[in-house]
Amino acid sequence: MRDVISEKVRQHFAPMAIYKDPNSTDSLFAGRNLPAFVKDFLLKKYLNHDGSIDRGKLTSFLDMVIPKEASEVKDKIGRGDTLTLLVRFIVYIDLVKGVRRFAIPDLGIKLNEGIIPEYVYNQHTGTLVDGERWGIIKLCLMPDDDGKKNHVEMVDYKPFKPYKSVDVAYLREARQSFTTEEWIDMLLSAMEYDANSFENIHQKLEFLTRLFIFVEPRLNVVELAPKGTGKSYVFGNLSKYGWLVSGGKVTRAKLFYDKQKQQNGIIKNHDFTVFDEIQTITFQEPSEIQAALKSYLESGKTTIDNNEFTSECGLMLMGNIQLTSNRLPQSSRYFDALPVYFRESALLDRFHCFIEGWYLPRINKSMIYKGWTINVEYFSEILHTLRTENVYGLLFDNLVVYDTKADMRDFKAVKKIATAAMKLLFPHWRTVEDVNFDDFDMYCLQPAIMRRGIIKEQCHNIDPEFKTAMPNFWIKNQGCVEQELF
Numbered sequence: 001m002r003d004v005i006s007e008k009v010r011q012h013f014a015p016m017a018i019y020k021d022p023n024s025t026d027s028l029f030a031g032r033n034l035p036a037f038v039k040d041f042l043l044k045k046y047l048n049h050d051g052s053i054d055r056g057k058l059t060s061f062l063d064m065v066i067p068k069e070a071s072e073v074k075d076k077i078g079r080g081d082t083l084t085l086l087v088r089f090i091v092y093i094d095l096v097k098g099v100r101r102f103a104i105p106d107l108g109i110k111l112n113e114g115i116i117p118e119y120v121y122n123q124h125t126g127t128l129v130d131g132e133r134w135g136i137i138k139l140c141l142m143p144d145d146d147g148k149k150n151h152v153e154m155v156d157y158k159p160f161k162p163y164k165s166v167d168v169a170y171l172r173e174a175r176q177s178f179t180t181e182e183w184i185d186m187l188l189s190a191m192e193y194d195a196n197s198f199e200n201i202h203q204k205l206e207f208l209t210r211l212f213i214f215v216e217p218r219l220n221v222v223e224l225a226p227k228g229t230g231k232s233y234v235f236g237n238l239s240k241y242g243w244l245v246s247g248g249k250v251t252r253a254k255l256f257y258d259k260q261k262q263q264n265g266i267i268k269n270h271d272f273t274v275f276d277e278i279q280t281i282t283f284q285e286p287s288e289i290q291a292a293l294k295s296y297l298e299s300g301k302t303t304i305d306n307n308e309f310t311s312e313c314g315l316m317l318m319g320n321i322q323l324t325s326n327r328l329p330q331s332s333r334y335f336d337a338l339p340v341y342f343r344e345s346a347l348l349d350r351f352h353c354f355i356e357g358w359y360l361p362r363i364n365k366s367m368i369y370k371g372w373t374i375n376v377e378y379f380s381e382i383l384h385t386l387r388t389e390n391v392y393g394l395l396f397d398n399l400v401v402y403d404t405k406a407d408m409r410d411f412k413a414v415k416k417i418a419t420a421a422m423k424l425l426f427p428h429w430r431t432v433e434d435v436n437f438d439d440f441d442m443y444c445l446q447p448a449i450m451r452r453g454i455i456k457e458q459c460h461n462i463d464p465e466f467k468t469a470m471p472n473f474w475i476k477n478q479g480c481v482e483q484e485l486f
Contacts, residue, residue, distance in 0.1 A: 222348070
């Protein structure tokens with residue numbers, strides 16, 4: 001199957017295809033901690049006509065824009081050198097002082113040290129906005145206006161956006177040349193995993209469900225899984241549009257809105273925010289964050305100090321869960337694995353989707369994909385673009401009938417999950433005539449009902465007033481089938 005996927009990718013995604021060789025890649029980028037979407041951009045940039053990598057030119061470029069030691073940067077700038085760097089940096093617009101600042105956390109440059117001059121900002125309107133960015137920037141040391149101190153100035157900037165736009169129609173056309181099983185394997189290869197290393201189709205689909213928050217706005221997900229199943233890698237390496245919170249203290253200001261700085265938080269500027277290792281995260285003023293989360297998870301809005309905050313960012317909780325020797329949860333009360341401030345039924349009922357991470361394989365080196373696939377930067381851009389494609393939600397409305405008294409949270413959850421599945425697995429469906437009803441039922445509708453049903457059952461374990469029964473959903477003209485979930 002791997003050879004079939006490689007050949008079809010080269011045939012139907014030629015401009016976006018890249019040959020993945022983990023052994024070669026690990027050697028090329030040794031000592032340089034870069035996410036997959038940056039690595040693929042660089043590999044494509046130095047790709048020879050025969051498909052090989054110009055290792056010499058790539059290494060020279062890396063040596064120029066990525067310091068081997070972070071401590072070198074400040075030292076060189078302090079000596080008067082002008083540096084060009086490929087980095088992750090954070091932009092902060094100080095409205096009070098009328099200054100645009102930047103920080104490079106990985107290199108120790110703080111917000112009060114970095115300044116973006118007016119001419120650089122004006123050249124890149126719409127890209128140098130609040131939040132995290134990737135790009136190639138040129139830095140030098142400049143004196144402050146009063147001449148008393150110095151600052152690090154961004155004298156040039158090239159946004160890291162190899163694909164200014166992606167064509168969903170191109171994706172739809174290409175999808176028609178793949179069977180569903182081939183497409184599933186291709187998606188796994190784009191995530192840099194070898195489909196042959198998964199035990200069965202169920203395991204593959206459970207793994208791909210992690211991508212739902214990449215394609216569906218304001219989809220809220222809980223995943224509980226044992227350690228070593230690749231949670232952090234998927235959300236930290238495959239897209240620059242997400243934010244991974246890994247341990248430490250989290251404040252309401254950091255998440256939503258900082259009144260003192262008049263700055264939006266991370267939820268405002270990203271497609272999704274993931275709380276990794278949720279058991280190690282502490283919340284300052286948990287009751288305030290809990291109240292803000294309840295409002296936001298319900299409607300995408302909340303009020304922070306008389307400021308209305310809105311976003312389309314999805315939220316994901318990822319935690320570890322203890323398993324038996326048969327790799328099943330030791331307790332049927334899954335949410336007991338969450339911190340106490342998240343263990344509230346009214347809050348958890350606002351999550352749509354549950355991922356049973358205990359079915360996923362423990363990641364090992366043999367699982368890393370080797371062969372032709374689409375590059376991660378294109379993959380992340382197409383997932384990002386699919387978020388605003390409304391044809392799939394309309395298609396769901398034209399396909400599905402449901403109990404008229406269905407709880408609105410249940411309906412919204414099932415629709416969001418099924419819509420995300422269509423975007424990811426069947427992007428070529430645009431009309432009812434395009435849809436294979438059996439595939440829609442098997443891959444989209446039934447999994448959506450099941451995943452929302454787990455949320456309901458676990459909320460019932462916390463508070464018996466929450467009902468476990470899911471409303472009935474069925475495909476038009478195919479009759480109503482009772483759902484026996486629990």
